[in-house]
Amino acid sequence: MGKRQQLKRHFGWFSMLGVTCTLTCTWEAVPILLVEGLENGGPGGLIYGFLYCWLGTMAIAASLGEMASMAPTSGGQYHWVALLAPPKSSRFLSYFTGWLSTLAWQAVLASGGQLVGTIIQGLVVLNHPTYDYHRWQGTLLFWAVILVALFTNVFLASLLPKIEVVTLAIHLAGFLAILVPLVYLSTDHSSAAEVFTVFTDEGGWNSTGLSFSVGLTGTMCALVGADAAIHMAEEVQNASTVIPWTMIGAIAINGTLGLAITIAILFCMGNIADALASPTGFPFIEIFYSATSSAGGATAMTSIITFLSVIATVNSLLSASRQMWAFARDNALPFSHILCRIETRTQLPLYSLGLSVTISYILALINIGSSVALNAIVSLVVAGLYTSYVVPITLILIKRVRGDPVRWGPWKMGRWGILVNITSIIYIILAVFFSFFPPTAVVTPATMNWSILVYGVVVLFSVGFWFVHGHKVYNGPIMEVTVEDVIGASSGQT
Template sequence: MSSKPYVMSQYKPEDAATEWTELDEVTKEGFTTNDQLDMQRMGKKQEFRRNFRFLTTVGFTCCVMGTWEILLTSNTPALLAGGSAGLFWSVCWAYCGQFFVVLSLAEMSSMAPTAGAQYHWISLLAPAEYQRLLSYLSGWLSTISWQSIVALDCYLVGTIIQGLITVNDETYVAAKWQATLLIITVAIFITLFNIFAAKHLPLAEGIFVTGHFFAFFPVVIILLVLAPKRSTKDVFLTFSDNGAGWPNVGLSTLVGQVSAIFSVLGSDSVAHMAEEVQDSSIVVPRAMTWSFIVNIPSTIGLLLTYLYCMPSVSDAVSHSSGYPFLYVFQEATGSASGATGLAIVILLLLAMITISAAASTSRQTFAFARDHGLPFSTWLSTVHPRWHVPANAIVFTCIFTIVLSLINIGSTAAFNAMLSLSATALMATYV
């Protein structure tokens, strides 16, 4: 089935006069006058419950970004291509550049707080002759990117579990098909949560934020107290190409910066949840900006601690678990059980990040389908009348992750290349 070019919703502004009376009691909850006016102006119909407030919205955005957790668990490409200095400076310039992107996204979300986000904003701001094409392309890039982000998060959770088995059992030989089964299990779990426990998502975000900030301190303190330290020169000035195969460390560092870019993405996740946020035109841009800012100190602090406490970059990237951070934890604590204890904390936080990323992804998919941008748009844009969530879009996200994970059985390199779409495609929508 072929998809049609993006068109604005068929919902007419004059229909808004009767919209309030047609909403059920669950959907009316949290739906303010400002929200009603915004939905009317954008030509959209309210279909979700608005159960997110400012703090839970900040929590949701921090959760999807998961900056220090994501950076800790997905820095292998940067250490391979660039080394410790390459990783540090890549994070610094990624933060500087992304800050201005976030400000722009926040401004546009205040004007049009809709789950469609980027493709909708382009349809409003692009020149008339390019509006449909650019909006359509942006919608597809955003869809592919967010679907890939969920797949990558599931991959991280599944393969970290496999890495912990390796750490605790030296006789265990990690198999790709086992990793794929773990990825599929994680995908099914987050799907069930997002459908049947969606109303508890704001509470879950509050729990995550608590863990996000309070788990940071024991991890950093344990590493600083117990781990051996490297020199400042090694951390800030030693660029290296640890088998990446690039002709010089400068080019290698540019290639490896995908880890840094991925760790600062995700601020626009809250824009895709805008139709579930009370007073979204005010709350969404503020949450987007503040969640980005408050994560900077913890991310830089964790990064410096991690790099100073890494005895050897080459040993870290070649660790049997496949994850350098597990090597650092094991070297610091001196035992597999100590490394496992620290890793389980990170694993629980990553599971919450994956749940929130799937929620944002399903809303983006739903919105693009609602505007006829995807195949099977009618099915994908259906909101379940009981749970008030885009259940079909959530199921589609699960299916996409499962299908993508099968590539890992044949080739991990090909699978990782597919997952790189999560960074490159999303950056393209920002541009």
């Protein structure tokens, strides 16, 4: 793709599967994000909503994987947009997509630190009921998690491929370590009718369908992030084949485990009201405690999820820094000449790693004043990433429908491409739309979903910065080959 090789290609199939599975961390995220689906949709909504989101996410992974096979670069979405968009709009659309993806990945990183910090505080509440909860303590824990991620990315970088294989094994074993005691020790099991046919509308929407749709946000978050593999493309051997299969494999594995843990929790959770009213702030901790009748047992089970969430944060920094580095390499960010540097001894983008950590540290400070404000920022994850997906998918669909010649990579969907692309686009549009809804129909400043405001600011900033600065310095991905060498050079299969 005309890019000079600057990073070590030391990741293979299993190590990249480890990165993608543990970063997406679906089965770990399902219990954490359970409350949204329980309040809006209920047990039935969680199960059927998961199946719906799993299908949509698989379509996205296939669509992105096909383009990653065509052009396996760390820039990913914005690079493909530059190749696929009409010449007149190519630079702007590529720039806009790149900013959305870059900022969304910073939100992914911050969300990991925030979640781990608050889960640890929840465990303290479980074991020490008199603990006086303070947000500044959560901020310190947030910082500690990000610091662990930085240490691992810098000082253990050469060991990361092996570490990822080990954490993949822990990801799979940890699932069984929670599923078995949850099912075996729980004495209060719900009936099949209560799990598969009960829908709730605690948000006061007066519509089961609308309530169900609003409650999907947690499940969407639990499945998003497979494009992490794309941003590691320049560190992967045989990337044009490994990246697509890694994304598909990760969604298949995580979707299976996520659905299983969803059903298990719903059968074993007991009284929904008690779980939602947990003093820990996390219903899943209360469910574990109820199942084991032991604070120690619940702590052990929660610690597995906490550890794997730390690993997810490590991999979030890995992907976020590569996305930032790639965008800076193409002169799209302020101080690009610094952020694009690769430290010669380690062959790592240390400046992009450092800035990503700094951004998370600054965002963590917001939590001291308002957890609502921080939640609004990290909620950019779904809308930001999904928007960065829909632009290149729409462009490749247009080429398919028109019958334009495209030079495909070794991994392609062939005749199924149009159907899969359309499924992806419809799913993304609905997902982004409902991700802006608050959890209740009647809102207060504390319960309002401010993500639409944050998303609007990001979109306006991306567009505004293009007119102020971007159009002067950004000419699309800097390549040593022409667009014609990649797109339209052959008739290929469409």
